[in-house]
Amino acid sequence: MTDVAVPLTSRKDWMSDQEVRWCPGCGDYSILAAVQLLMPDLGVRRENTVFVSGIGCAARFPYYMNTYGLHSIHGRAAAVATGLAAARPDLDVWVISGDGDSLSIGGNHLIHALRRNVNLTILMFNNQIYGLTKGQYSPTSEVGKVTKSTPFGSVDQPFNPVSLALGAEATFVARTHDMDRKHMLEVFKRAHDHKGAAFVEVYQNCNVFNDGAFDTVTSKETRPDNLIPLQHGRPIRFGADGEKGVVADSQGRLRLVAVADTGEDALLVHDEARDDPGLAFALSRLAAGPHEPTPVGVFRAVPRADYGSLVADQLVAAQAARGPGDLAALLRSGASWTVT
């Protein structure tokens, strides 16, 4: 079959006619804009693109994309998308989710989608709060968080989403934030182009229930000293003039240093393609939360066959070995007998 060239599109072609109904000032707007801006550059067709979501503020996302979309139930987006991507490996399937949806009620589906390496682009909007249910603490809320359901402060240890994804055998793990469109565009494109499960944690500000949760890392003023950009093959350094860096000691522990003290050669060189996820994991543990220097960028990107392709390969192999299914023969495949 000859494929005709993918038609050129503009951002507008990817916007649905539905009114966007997030709270004014919500970080979701900038993420939506980034995705809509990105789509024309991906070389994909609208009809082959599907956005799948669960429940939560982020989960309204598919309604705003002029593609196929499925707004499912709380926590199950990864499972629904697994079925779709396994059945239809020809499609481009995106999962839009939040910290409650993906890490609490849907935690099981997320980790299994990652370990299976289902060909999905998973954007997890992390705002460290339950927004749609009006302000309860989430599985990424910090210890001590005071919310409607934790008036005396949360005593729950939060998940570190990047650590969790790495522990779940994810082949692509990245972090970006809603205040940097250019970075979002880069990371989303990388995630989309990755064959297999790509997990992106997006720091997303909920200006109504958890305003400023990521300001330390994302605001213009404090960003230089607290956002550690990860760039493959480059020494890991940050600060307004790149005066700070990350080194690994002889035990493999990472720590922050002044480059002036160690020299540039001592800095850890980022390697997202390393087969062993140990370095990526150590980077994910560098910050206990978004209130201190925190790595942002692609932590890990390694090739591994994706689930839908492996499933399809088995079907092809079975048909090659046994021929296409013959129902009459199947029914007689046991010990059959004939009465005349």
Add this chain to the structure above:
Amino acid sequence: MTDTASKDVTELDHVVIRFAGDSGDGMQLTGDRFTSASALFGNDLSTLPDFPAEIRAPAGTLAGVSAFQVNISDHDILTPGDHPSVLVAMNPAALRANLGDVPRGGTLIVNSDTFEDRNLAKAGYSSNPLTDGSLDAFTVYEVPMTSLTVEATKDLGVKPRDAERSKNCFALGVISWMYTRPVEGTIEWIQERFAAKPKVMQSNLAAFRAGYNFGETAELFVSSYEVKPTTFSPGDYVNVSGNTALAWGLIAAAQLARIPMFLGSYPITPASDILHELSKHKNFGVRTLQAEDEIAGISAAIGAAFGGHLGVTTTSGPGVDLKAEAMGLAVSLELPLLVIDIQRGGPSTGLPTKTEQSDLMLAMYGRHGEAPMPIVAAKTPSDCFAVAIEAARIALKYRTPVLLLSDGYLANGSEPWRLPDVADLPDISVPFATETNHVDDDGNGEFWPYLRNPDTLARPWAVPGTPGLEHRIGGLEKQDGTGNVNYEAMNHERMTRLRAAKIAGIAADIPGVEVDDDSGRELVVLGWGSTYGAIGAAIRRIRARGLRASQAHLTHLFPFPADLGEVLRRYSRVLVPEMNLGQLSRLVRAEYLVDAQSLTKVQGAPFKASEIESAMLALLDNATARVGTENVT
């Protein structure tokens, strides 16, 4: 003394044999093999496997007893038999657990090697039943199966423990002789099954032959028996279990719908065999996902259905509980989906390996909101094939999730099945939407995902990959037609009623109630699911007494056949036997205001025909008495 060289052969019209032993003794395998030999020989048959949930319960205990009952016959039969006429007991516990079902005068074949103090004590016997006279009412054959098996295999270099394991083949040999089964098939089967383990194969072959020869030569059995082949109508036959027939039915349904099939499933007894069977047939384009949990199983199937596949999830009651929210989603999305419930005893984990029909109300009402789903149920193991196709037909045509109910008895039980001609199976394909279906104010074509077919009320099924039909659907209430999210009061009322009307309308697209003999007016026995055989057998008995009763059996439980109320009202008495506490009877009483009498049983075992017969006799006596009284007054 009988001449051992030329024993008599006595002809029987049927025989019910139960094999019983420890759950590690291979009784299911033995029963299965005897069944296959009988099927190939041409008998009609029906089986009832009955095993504990534990894989290896403590050896020698009552809790660990596993049994397999088979009824073989020279005529058409409907049940595995109320009572075994022959019990093969591999140890004291197997004897004790099953003796109560054997009528006096029945035959017991026991492995006498196991009747020593320790095993007797484990089974709760204070004295040896083989010597204390308690079995005087039975014909008892004491066969030292363990020691004879060890003796028969001693030259093979097999360890004694491994040799002992072949004793089930010895028992199979004895019974194969006793019921004059051809041995070639069983020998080939042993050779194939244990091809990878030559020693085990040799040991089992030696044990089987030794058992057969023992029957022939030992001065123990007076005669052997023959159950002649049944006169089946011409055709090709297989012996099929419900779960296998169901898996094949699903494969057939996908072929008849001309779309690929996707199964999302989590292992659960007694449904897992469907997952196993479907996993084998990838050359049919069948994709199987062993999901991380029950919810993922159905969610993945919904995703695949959105992608244009025949989405299926298979489970048992506890899994249906977990899938409830996702079923509601499928109701709201109006996508085709099959949810298959192989019912077992509940509540909670309940009786995982035992049968029950207690999920009907769950199927009918077990979702929040007004979330109607069509329900179909299979009545025999082979009927699972046809019902799977019917469930798919409804799901595809009406774009709705459908619940298919089977149960543990159908799932594991087997019967000969005359194979359908594939060419005669229905075409159940439905076209995907390919064109826009609405024109906007500017005259441009657009696609409305909830613009319904006026006849079926089904919405169009447009799958990703179709240019121009991009659309978004979800679990939020949507506007009639456009499918856009909508919370308006009257729209919700309209959509709720539309969803209900769509499902109710299926009643016009299914056959009316089939009544097997419509001539009487005294009593109709209304059933659903696996009670079909026992009800049918009970009705035969009633008719043999010169009384009249009719059988009506439902395949469609929601919606009911359009004429069900009218049919039930024709009869003075309605009896509804169910393996629950009266779920269908309550539904028909509520729906039709008929005075349905409920007959219930929740013992993890199917009805015996005699139990239904007794209930029918009681109702018929009352009816007769009442008629008599009316005549007097």
